[in-house]
């Protein structure tokens with residue numbers, strides 16, 4: 001192990017890999033550490049008997065300007081540019097066309113109020129129509145988009161994401177997680193299953209402590225999630241309390257996925273979709289046979305993901321199957337087998353889904369992204385002011401932090417620090 005690399009990156013997710021790619025070829029020695037025994041963090045493609053499934057990020061959001069699209073194409077990963085089936089409801093089951101149009105109108109009205117007449121409270125819930133018929137539906141969407149209820153979402157933060165999004169969503173058939181994990185450049189010293197427990201500063205170096213080693217480095221790029229940073233897992237000097245405070249204003253919401261395998265002939269058409277119950281804020285949303293594979297992806301957000309994490313996998317699968325049976329009929333049950341489920345909430349080095357700003361706290365993203373003492377640099381999806389909560393936001397934040405580190409380090413190295 002190089003115990004004195006020029007730069008240490010903590011976290012080998014989209015942000016850490018983005019930082020490593022930017023540092024490649026600069027001549028700086030780089031080590032990267034991750035608590036998990038694999039690369040990718042919240043980007044994780046899991047191989048199943050039914051094919052690869054993404055337990056974390058799956059969609060190249062804003063795909064027409066997403067740097068991972070270019071990286072995929074350069075590295076031989078196919079990109080599927082087909083349209084998503086999200087807006088459809090297979091055979092109108094449980095959600096008629098007229099209801100869908102009405103619900104969509106309610107969402108569009110709420111979105112435009114958030115963008116153009118933001119509530120003084122900055123609480124996204126205060127842009128809801130009082131006693132509106134589609135409040136439960138809008139809460140369910142908030143769960144998928146932001147991971148939490150509208151009462152806990154900053155309207156300003158939501159609007160910044162919405163304005164920057166191009167609404168172009170593509171997929172990587174081999175898996176978004178597989179793409180990201182395959183993108184760590186050569187020449188980086190990789191330490192998986194290695195948690196950094198403590199970070200201290202002496203006059204010239206940053207000292208990292210892991211279970212088995214001490215590493216002295218000129219600069220650190222810290223990419224851990226906001227829940228990890230705000231929690232106590234990494235011992236940090238008190239000078240970093242403002243960064244911890246900023247992270248606490250940007251908590252991870254709850255998002256989980258369950259995958260069911262479709263066995264035999266079922267009523268499930270390729271590339272179709274159903275929303276479980278448009279009047280239940282905790283409902284699952286079901287993507288059926290994505291790209292033709294024999295699976296159903298159940299996506300849960302906010303209340304639905306919290307219930308799944310609290311109940312455990314078997315109860316969550318039973319709930320999802322029950323919801324599908326209520327739409328497709330009892331014969332559907334024999335075609336559905338639990339395959340695999342995520343557990344981001346209980347993964348200690350992650351701690352949830354993706355970040356959202358609490359009401360009044362959208363500026364915490366800028367506060368969190370500030371460098372400390374020109375030698376500690378912050379990255380991770382939560383530090384992006386518009387593409388937060390995404391894998392491309394994570395990547396771009398890593399590139400930004402790496403550039404800050406290069407600008408700070410290279411002049412010092414020239415003076416033979």
Ligand SMILES: Cc1cc2nc3c(=O)[nH]c(=O)nc-3n(C[C@H](O)[C@H](O)[C@H](O)COP(=O)(O)OP(=O)(O)OC[C@H]3O[C@@H](n4cnc5c(N)ncnc54)[C@H](O)[C@@H]3O)c2cc1C
Pocket residue numbers: 010011012013014015016033034035036040041042043055056057058059060061194195196197223224225228233234255256257342344349350352353354379380381382388389390391392394
């Ligand atoms: C269910 C779900 C669905 C999603 N869907 C999409 C999607 O379709 N499209 C999209 O763009 N995004 C999606 N996302 C979000 C996307 O996955 C994340 O925004 C992105 O992967 C975050 O990357 P990151 O590098 O910022 O953080 P992370 O991936 O969390 O990386 C940080 C790393 O730091 C490590 N770490 C933490 N503590 C320590 C420590 N003490 N020492 C060493 N290492 C440590 C962690 O293990 C982790 O690997 C989804 C996320 C979830 C959970």
